[in-house]
Amino acid sequence: MSLLDERNAETDGPPPLRERAESVGRDIAAQWADEVDRDARFPHEAVAALRAHKLLSCGVPPEHGGAGASLGELCEITRILGRYCASTAMVFAMHQTQIVSLVHHADSAAMVDFVRDVASRELLLASATTELGTGGDVRRSVCAARVDGDTVTLRKNTPVVSYGEYADAVLVTARRTEDNPASDQVLVVCRRDDVTLERTGDWNTLGMRGTCSPGFVLEARSSADMIVPASYADISSRTMLPVSHCVWSAAWLGIADAAIDKARSFVRAAGRKQPGVTPPGALRLAEAAGVLQQFSDLVFASAARFDATIVEHENPSGLGFSLAMNNLKVTASTLVVELVTKALLICGIAGYREDGPYSLGRHMRDALGAAVMVNNDRIMANSAQMSLAYRGTI
Amino acid sequence: MTEQAIRKILGEHGRLSVDSTAVERSADLYELGLTSHASVNVMLALEDAFDVEFPDELLRKSTFASVDAIHAALTELGV
Numbered sequence: 001m002s003l004l005d006e007r008n009a010e011t012d013g014p015p016p017l018r019e020r021a022e023s024v025g026r027d028i029a030a031q032w033a034d035e036v037d038r039d040a041r042f043p044h045e046a047v048a049a050l051r052a053h054k055l056l057s058c059g060v061p062p063e064h065g066g067a068g069a070s071l072g073e074l075c076e077i078t079r080i081l082g083r084y085c086a087s088t089a090m091v092f093a094m095h096q097t098q099i100v101s102l103v104h105h106a107d108s109a110a111m112v113d114f115v116r117d118v119a120s121r122e123l124l125l126a127s128a129t130t131e132l133g134t135g136g137d138v139r140r141s142v143c144a145a146r147v148d149g150d151t152v153t154l155r156k157n158t159p160v161v162s163y164g165e166y167a168d169a170v171l172v173t174a175r176r177t178e179d180n181p182a183s184d185q186v187l188v189v190c191r192r193d194d195v196t197l198e199r200t201g202d203w204n205t206l207g208m209r210g211t212c213s214p215g216f217v218l219e220a221r222s223s224a225d226m227i228v229p230a231s232y233a234d235i236s237s238r239t240m241l242p243v244s245h246c247v248w249s250a251a252w253l254g255i256a257d258a259a260i261d262k263a264r265s266f267v268r269a270a271g272r273k274q275p276g277v278t279p280p281g282a283l284r285l286a287e288a289a290g291v292l293q294q295f296s297d298l299v300f301a302s303a304a305r306f307d308a309t310i311v312e313h314e315n316p317s318g319l320g321f322s323l324a325m326n327n328l329k330v331t332a333s334t335l336v337v338e339l340v341t342k343a344l345l346i347c348g349i350a351g352y353r354e355d356g357p358y359s360l361g362r363h364m365r366d367a368l369g370a371a372v373m374v375n376n377d378r379i380m381a382n383s384a385q386m387s388l389a390y391r392g393t394i
Numbered sequence: 395m396t397e398q399a400i401r402k403i404l405g406e407h408g409r410l411s412v413d414s415t416a417v418e419r420s421a422d423l424y425e426l427g428l429t430s431h432a433s434v435n436v437m438l439a440l441e442d443a444f445d446v447e448f449p450d451e452l453l454r455k456s457t458f459a460s461v462d463a464i465h466a467a468l469t470e471l472g473v
Binding site: 046139176180181182183184231232234237318320382385386388389390391392 | 410411424425426427428429430431434437438446447448449450453454
């Protein structure tokens with residue numbers, strides 16, 4: 001790039017999304033990642049930086065005030081953040097999942113106004129989809145949306161709301177009305193001011209500690225036009241589930257990047273000590289790089305698959321699409337643990353230590369959350385059921 | 395005849411919150427409690443009962459959205 005090009009790039013507007021993400025990750029998230037992890041506290045600094053760089057709104061279409069990032073781009077940003085602080089990446093991932101879900105399913109005037117407000121004020125969105133009494137099945141609700149005139153109220157006892165205390169709005173699932181079955185759900189947008197959260201537990205976990213996801217009794221009073229018009233069944237299968245699996249996988253990919261970076265530095269340092277002799281860890285490093293490549297290709301091919309359905313206005317709710325997104329989640333959550341484990345074998349005791357430049361403890365603990373963040377066994381049980389019906393190729 | 399069989403299968407596998415013999419032909423079964431999980435069981439039971447196989451292009455949510463929709467799909471399959 002010539003100097004002139006650079007100057008043009010500067011005057012033409014903000015730097016590309018990738019650069020902004022790199023700057024937030026390297027300069028801010030990385031500085032606080034260990035403290036966020038140790039104290040299980042919200043990554044305030046990194047989220048403030050995402051806001052300042054207008055990255056919270058980047059998934060909103062330009063006509064509503066965002067940058068119109070594709071799912072592929074959201075995955076790139078998430079991956080970059082994940083390399084520096086997995087909790088920050090996961091907060092970004094969950095937030096963008098809510099944004100994309102609203103953008104694709106909330107086309108009423110009130111919803112469009114809300115999305116515009118999200119973009120102009122860089123609001124942070126959380127979600128409350130799990131509930132006590134449903135056995136972890138997010139496609140069923142006990143609580144119901146009670147509409148009275150222009151007002152909707154609901155009360156939900158939820159075991160996990162990630163960063164609920166720090167979000168500007170929470171998207172809550174509930175039965176359409178008190179008379180509807182558990183599976184007939186709607187999504188209600190509740191602004192923070194309209195919500196009371198009574199904490200019912202602590203968030204003291206092995207990893208992903210900065211996502212701050214304790215249980216709450218959530219009580220909300222919102223205006224009735226904040227109920228998303230589409231059914232949650234559609235929102236979930238077409239958008240929320242595939243998007244979340246893509247961006248979560250991208251966050252895990254970032255964890256794998258960080259671990260393999262450390263392994264590479266370790267092997268390189270060993271190589272420098274004895275030039276001409278290939279260090280024993282180099283073979284494992286080469287193997288790991290191959291797995292990382294598969295992992296990365298899987299994440300971005302899956303995101304491209306989703307982006308293509310948007311461009312072609314195709315219905316992405318087919319079984320083949322759902323099976324592919326389930327496979328992505330299960331595969332990615334397995335590969336991240338495999339790669340951090342490989343990095344640990346390469347770095348040896350230096351990686352096992354909780355201090356020093358090659359320490360892999362935080363990455364390992366963060367990686368282990370992947371398989372239980374919507375349990376892989378639940379996802380495979382769902383895939384098993386779909387496999388009975390599906391006859392095509394994935 | 396076909397409709398009765400559909401209603402019987404919905405009763406056995408649809409896990410609806412209402413009596414499947416009494417639902418409106420056009421009523422949205424998903425609003426009456428049909429889940430995607432249950433719809434797969436309904437599909438398998440229909441295949442068994444009518445000796446047909448649903449091709450990929452019919453494996454959509456809308457295929458099982460109502461008694462009418464299921465009926466139309468079966469008609470398309472030559473039932």
